[in-house]
Amino acid sequence: DTGVSQNPRHKITKRGQNVTFRCDPISEHNRLYWYRQTLGQGPEFLTYFQNEAQLEKSRLLSDRFSAERPKGSFSTLEIQRTEQGDSAMYLCASSSTGGFSEQYFGPGTRLTVT
Amino acid sequence: AQSVTQLDSHVSVSEGTPVLLRCNYSSSYSPSLFWYVQHPNKGLQLLLKYTSAATLVKGINGFEAEFKKSETSFHLTKPSAHMSDAAEYFCVVDNFNKFYFGSGTKLNVKP
Numbered sequence: 097d098t099g100v101s102q103n104p105r106h107k108i109t110k111r112g113q114n115v116t117f118r119c120d121p122i123s124e125h126n127r128l129y130w131y132r133q134t135l136g137q138g139p140e141f142l143t144y145f146q147n148e149a150q151l152e153k154s155r156l157l158s159d160r161f162s163a164e165r166p167k168g169s170f171s172t173l174e175i176q177r178t179e180q181g182d183s184a185m186y187l188c189a190s191s192s193t194g195g196f197s198e199q200y201f202g203p204g205t206r207l208t209v210t
Numbered sequence: 211a212q213s214v215t216q217l218d219s220h221v222s223v224s225e226g227t228p229v230l231l232r233c234n235y236s237s238s239y240s241p242s243l244f245w246y247v248q249h250p251n252k253g254l255q256l257l258l259k260y261t262s263a264a265t266l267v268k269g270i271n272g273f274e275a276e277f278k279k280s281e282t283s284f285h286l287t288k289p290s291a292h293m294s295d296a297a298e299y300f301c302v303v304d305n306f307n308k309f310y311f312g313s314g315t316k317l318n319v320k321p
Contacts, residue, residue, distance in 0.1 A: 138311030
């Protein structure tokens with residue numbers, strides 16, 4: 097399967113713990129995006145990378161959140177000191193650089209903070 | 211600023227009848243627009259995209275959408291619904307590579 101993959105698919109953690117999610121994009125795509133989706137809502141943009149450079153971050157991304165894409169391939173999203181409000185589906189997408197490029201989404205990581 | 215409004219949170223149709231999912235957008239420039247579908251426990255899948263070429267865009271599974279600049283609309287249609295079309299549909303506007311999603315429309319298809 098050459099689509100976008102995300103791990104883990106599900107994560108349950110206690111409030112205050114740190115969690116890290118991984119995204120592997122489609123191999124030839126140099127753009128990678130993170131979104132957050134809560135129940136009953138559409139996904140909300142968090143941040144995106146072009147190669148290893150993080151080009152933009154949403155105001156939704158508090159200082160407890162950090163994302164990296166060290167070699168321009170896979171990416172990690174870390175949440176420190178999780179809060180119950182962080183419970184959501186975290187989606188990763190990738191695209192090529194060309195104009196009007198559609199984004200291809202992974203299956204998501206569902207985070208539950210207890 | 212770019213934004214998307216999906217006018218119906220739920221739509222219910224009978225199998226074999228037409229589908230209409232409504233979307234209005236707000237954009238300060240000529241936007242790229244997309245429709246994505248999300249089946250339960252599946253990832254988001256692209257249905258179709260508008261990128262300033264033809265205003266009537268055909269997508270997968272018999273869906274199509276018409277870009278109407280005067281109405282700032284990008285409604286999704288299908289002539290005949292199938293049971294397999296039951297899912298949640300998202301209208302999306304592209305703001306310089308950041309996607310802004312509508313809140314979604316859940317389509318129910320009755321036998």
